[in-house]
Amino acid sequence: MNTNTLTMLLGLSVSICLVGLIIRLAIWFSQGIRPSLSAPSSPLSAVNRIGAATHGILRVIFSSKSLLVLKSFFVDLLFQKRIFDKSYLRWAAHTLIFTGFILLFFMHALGSIVSQAIFSDYYPTLNPFLFLRDFFGVMVLVGLGIAIYRRISLKPQRMRTSAGDWAAIGFIGVIILSGMLLEGAKISSFTIYQNMVDEYASLDEEEGRALEAFWVQENGVVSPNIAGPIDPELVARGREVNSDSCITCHASNRTAFASFAMATITRPFAAVVGDFKATTMLWYLHIIACLSFLAWLPFSKMFHMLAAPVSLITKRVTGDEIDEPANVLTAQMVGLSACTHCGTCSLECSSNMFYETFQNDFILPSEKVQYLKKFAAGKERDPAIIKRMQQGLYVCTSCDRCTTVCPSGINLKQLFVSARYSLLESGTPETTMLSHFSFPLALAQNFVDDHIKALKKVTDLFKKNFQHLADLSAPLTLGKTTGLENNTYKSCYSCQRCTNVCPVVRSYDNPVEALGMLPHQIMFSLGIGNTDLAMGAQMIWSCSTCYLCQEHCPNQVQLCDIFYNLKNSAINKMEAAASS
Amino acid sequence: MKYAFFQGCNIPIRIKQYATSTEAVLNTFGVELEVVPDFNCCGYPARNVDEKAYLLPSVRNMAIAEKMGLDIAVICNCCFASLQKAKSVMAGNSSLQDELNGFLSKESLQYSGKVQIKHFLTVLYEDIGIEQIKSRLVNRIKDLNISVIHGCHILRPREITSFDDSFVPRITDELVQLTGVTSLDWRGKLECCGAALAGINTELSHKLLQEKISGAEAAGANYITPVCSYCHLQFDTTQKTLHAADPAGKLLPVLLYPQLLGLCLGIDEQLLGIHQNSTIGIEDIQHLKSLLGPPGEEKKKAKKKAAAAA
Numbered sequence: 001m002n003t004n005t006l007t008m009l010l011g012l013s014v015s016i017c018l019v020g021l022i023i024r025l026a027i028w029f030s031q032g033i034r035p036s037l038s039a040p041s042s043p044l045s046a047v048n049r050i051g052a053a054t055h056g057i058l059r060v061i062f063s064s065k066s067l068l069v070l071k072s073f074f075v076d077l078l079f080q081k082r083i084f085d086k087s088y089l090r091w092a093a094h095t096l097i098f099t100g101f102i103l104l105f106f107m108h109a110l111g112s113i114v115s116q117a118i119f120s121d122y123y124p125t126l127n128p129f130l131f132l133r134d135f136f137g138v139m140v141l142v143g144l145g146i147a148i149y150r151r152i153s154l155k156p157q158r159m160r161t162s163a164g165d166w167a168a169i170g171f172i173g174v175i176i177l178s179g180m181l182l183e184g185a186k187i188s189s190f191t192i193y194q195n196m197v198d199e200y201a202s203l204d205e206e207e208g209r210a211l212e213a214f215w216v217q218e219n220g221v222v223s224p225n226i227a228g229p230i231d232p233e234l235v236a237r238g239r240e241v242n243s244d245s246c247i248t249c250h251a252s253n254r255t256a257f258a259s260f261a262m263a264t265i266t267r268p269f270a271a272v273v274g275d276f277k278a279t280t281m282l283w284y285l286h287i288i289a290c291l292s293f294l295a296w297l298p299f300s301k302m303f304h305m306l307a308a309p310v311s312l313i314t315k316r317v318t319g320d321e322i323d324e325p326a327n328v329l330t331a332q333m334v335g336l337s338a339c340t341h342c343g344t345c346s347l348e349c350s351s352n353m354f355y356e357t358f359q360n361d362f363i364l365p366s367e368k369v370q371y372l373k374k375f376a377a378g379k380e381r382d383p384a385i386i387k388r389m390q391q392g393l394y395v396c397t398s399c400d401r402c403t404t405v406c407p408s409g410i411n412l413k414q415l416f417v418s419a420r421y422s423l424l425e426s427g428t429p430e431t432t433m434l435s436h437f438s439f440p441l442a443l444a445q446n447f448v449d450d451h452i453k454a455l456k457k458v459t460d461l462f463k464k465n466f467q468h469l470a471d472l473s474a475p476l477t478l479g480k481t482t483g484l485e486n487n488t489y490k491s492c493y494s495c496q497r498c499t500n501v502c503p504v505v506r507s508y509d510n511p512v513e514a515l516g517m518l519p520h521q522i523m524f525s526l527g528i529g530n531t532d533l534a535m536g537a538q539m540i541w542s543c544s545t546c547y548l549c550q551e552h553c554p555n556q557v558q559l560c561d562i563f564y565n566l567k568n569s570a571i572n573k574m575e576a577a578a579s580s
Numbered sequence: 581m582k583y584a585f586f587q588g589c590n591i592p593i594r595i596k597q598y599a600t601s602t603e604a605v606l607n608t609f610g611v612e613l614e615v616v617p618d619f620n621c622c623g624y625p626a627r628n629v630d631e632k633a634y635l636l637p638s639v640r641n642m643a644i645a646e647k648m649g650l651d652i653a654v655i656c657n658c659c660f661a662s663l664q665k666a667k668s669v670m671a672g673n674s675s676l677q678d679e680l681n682g683f684l685s686k687e688s689l690q691y692s693g694k695v696q697i698k699h700f701l702t703v704l705y706e707d708i709g710i711e712q713i714k715s716r717l718v719n720r721i722k723d724l725n726i727s728v729i730h731g732c733h734i735l736r737p738r739e740i741t742s743f744d745d746s747f748v749p750r751i752t753d754e755l756v757q758l759t760g761v762t763s764l765d766w767r768g769k770l771e772c773c774g775a776a777l778a779g780i781n782t783e784l785s786h787k788l789l790q791e792k793i794s795g796a797e798a799a800g801a802n803y804i805t806p807v808c809s810y811c812h813l814q815f816d817t818t819q820k821t822l823h824a825a826d827p828a829g830k831l832l833p834v835l836l837y838p839q840l841l842g843l844c845l846g847i848d849e850q851l852l853g854i855h856q857n858s859t860i861g862i863e864d865i866q867h868l869k870s871l872l873g874p875p876g877e878e879k880k881k882a883k884k885k886a887a888a889a890a
Contacts, residue, residue: 398589
């Protein structure tokens with residue numbers, strides 16, 4: 001086989017891989033997600049950020065925290081504890097693929113460098129190496145099988161699988177299977193058998209026939225000279241020759257159990273195209289699969305092989321508490337590149353049922369991450385997509401489960417909160433801000449100014465969309481209230497008990513000015529069919545939902561529930577006006 | 581007795597001590613709480629936006645409990661009310677129930693309305709009972725005034741929550757008083773902590789909270805005991821924000837009910853996570869422990885007090 005071709009292909013794929021890695025690293029230190037109000041006055045250059053990261057790393061190395069790095073290496077990277085804690089099945093899948101693949105890489109792909117350096121008697125055709133190669137390959141295949149099963153079986157639980165995910169599974173599968181097929185074809189190839197005999201053994205004709213019979217019988221070689229039943233005595237003689245001439249360098253092909261089984265597939269193929277050609281073709285398939293994978297790695301989710309360890313160690317060392325603004329941005333970008341789209345965050349997301357009603361993929365954290373990669377790069381600024389993304393970011397209960405469970409240790413919470421205010425800053429008014437999703441944000445006191453600014457956009461939109469009692473010059477008209485689920489307002493006889501017990505009304509010196517309309521006025525407005533006026537009252541958004549009015553109403557008017565109806569309708573109306 | 585333990589979104593990440601102390605207390609009486617990782621948000625945060633989006637999550641949570649064959653025990657009032665509301669809407673609207681079951685069927689879940697929703701105070705009051713709790717007390721606390729804030733969504737609307745008399749609730753007071761402390765009558769007891777307005781009208785939210793803090797202090801409270809997790813966060817976190825902006829005066833410390841009861845049941849204060857309340861200092865905990873006395877003594881005192889009141 002052509003060494004020059006191999007060298008050329010290898011050089012090409014390593015170059016592409018290196019270029020990709022440089023691009024990825026450049027992204028780590030150049031992109032970031034942050035609303036402008038919280039940005040420092042002088043922008044952070046890549047040089048600043050590399051400096052800050054180096055400083056941070058040095059500080060860790062020369063402190064007791066270096067022990068945490070060591071712990072993280074064993075616990076988080078090798079053992080994969082974060083996956084183990086969530087799901088044994090997933091852990092099994094990842095561990096099988098990860099261990100099998102890494103061991104194959106060092107023992108087999110880098111055999112001439114690594115294995116020979118460690119084992120003085122290393123020879124790929126000897127055991128345990130002959131056996132282990134297949135064993136590791138089977139480990140990877142079993143792992144891939146579990147991964148495929150998981151992706152298919154969890155689809156109803158909102159597991160999203162993209163083309164990139166299937167490509168990664170497919171790529172690794174092709175590498176392993178092509179390797180086994182290649183080995184299978186080599187096992188049955190008579191040409192290869194003859195080459196070995198010519199090169200390593202000096203046999204007379206009788207010994208040659210006996211050895212050939214033995215290899216056909218025991219080692220799976222397909223010989224053009226032998227057809228039909230073989231004389232057992234000849235095989236026995238062949239076994240002796242094998243012991244004298246072969247066994248020190250070549251163990252039984254049967255120990256390469258998977259490839260030996262694969263030979264049943266490759267045999268008919270070899271019979272058609274010729275055994276040497278079949279081996280050559282499979283060799284190319286295997287090599288090209290491996291080299292393409294290497295070239296593809298930095299451009300795909302497989303980059304997590306490098307980024308996830310950095311992300312996990314960072315999490316272990318900092319506990320997600322990073323003060324230096326430059327490093328916050330760098331950690332964000334490391335995090336985004338460490339995502340494997342495994343879907344664990346979306347499976348555990350507490351907002352997952354909101355996805356079902358809003359039918360917005362961006363409510364699922366794993367899908368937000370995919371978009372944020374593009375957003376950080378300044379790509380995909382389609383307003384319609386941004387609008388959905390804003391909603392996806394805002395319809396979040398801030399339960400932090402995504403951040404707690406992420407196997408790559410990404411600080412998703414920080415990313416999402418920064419992204420939320422970055423998008424809201426330039427985007428359209430986000431009506432879901434008027435919901436209790438805002439509570440944890442107010443509680444955390446992060447991005448306070450950004451929040452107020454974004455909220456003002458929504459309140460302005462609200463004022464623009466509705467007429468207010470104070471602005472009316474024409475007399476009120478009588479009509480019929482429609483589209484309101486709860487019609488208990490019909491029982492209102494304006495006793496004003498609701499307004500009198502309301503803690504919100506009590507909080508203002510001039511409540512009518514602050515609230516637009518008081519609770520009993522809203523009921524009256526609905527009674528005369530003026531829903532729009534009721535929806536336009538600031539009172540509904542200032543309602544503390546304490547239900548005192550509803551509880552105290554002598555005529556069972558369900559004021560608080562009606563306010564909820566009005567809020568829903570007002571948001572619908574604002575959204576409809578915005579999209580038309 | 582065993583319940584599916586519904587903690588909601590705030591408690592597991594922000595108020596772990598509420599869950600651990602509740603569990604420790606209920607375990608004392610043989611009530612087991614099973615944490616269900618599959619539970620999602622109760623739906624409450626979406627209620628301003630879309631009623632169906634609000635109801636579906638609770639229906640799914642009940643369907644999960646139904647599949648497990650367990651009733652649900654809740655801590656947070658807003659979760660409690662959301663689950664109760666969804667249950668009540670489903671009972672009266674079979675076409676909506678079918679529609680929402682359509683969403684659930686994808687995950688092989690089915691809601692039929694079998695699951696009961698209980699607030700953990702109801703579990704204490706009805707399943708276990710005042711007398712049994714009293715019989716297990718190893719301590720009583722003397723000379724301590726507590727302002728309970730019920731939180732709105734446990735009491736109202738009464739036809740949905742069916743927790744207690746919504747105008748004159750007794751359950752919480754009885755539970756608090758069996759520990760020996762005085763549950764004060766104060767003006768914010770049944771009112772709103774302002775949480776629902778945080779981030780929408782933060783100024784008003786703070787105003788409502790401040791009104792409650794001042795009210796409790798004016799009534800002579802040593803501690804405030806919120807029932808709802810939202811009230812807890814208002815008093816234990818937002819109070820500190822207010823205090824940082826205006827540091828005059830002292831913080832009103834928060835003590836959760838299972839922490840109070842846990843101390844009187846002889847449960848270790850570390851396990852009750854009292855130090856995790858951010859408004860409580862070490863000296864407060866030491867003071868609390870110094871007030872612990874033998875359970876018998878209190879009866880005479882209560883009689884004396886009753887006599888004095890009469």
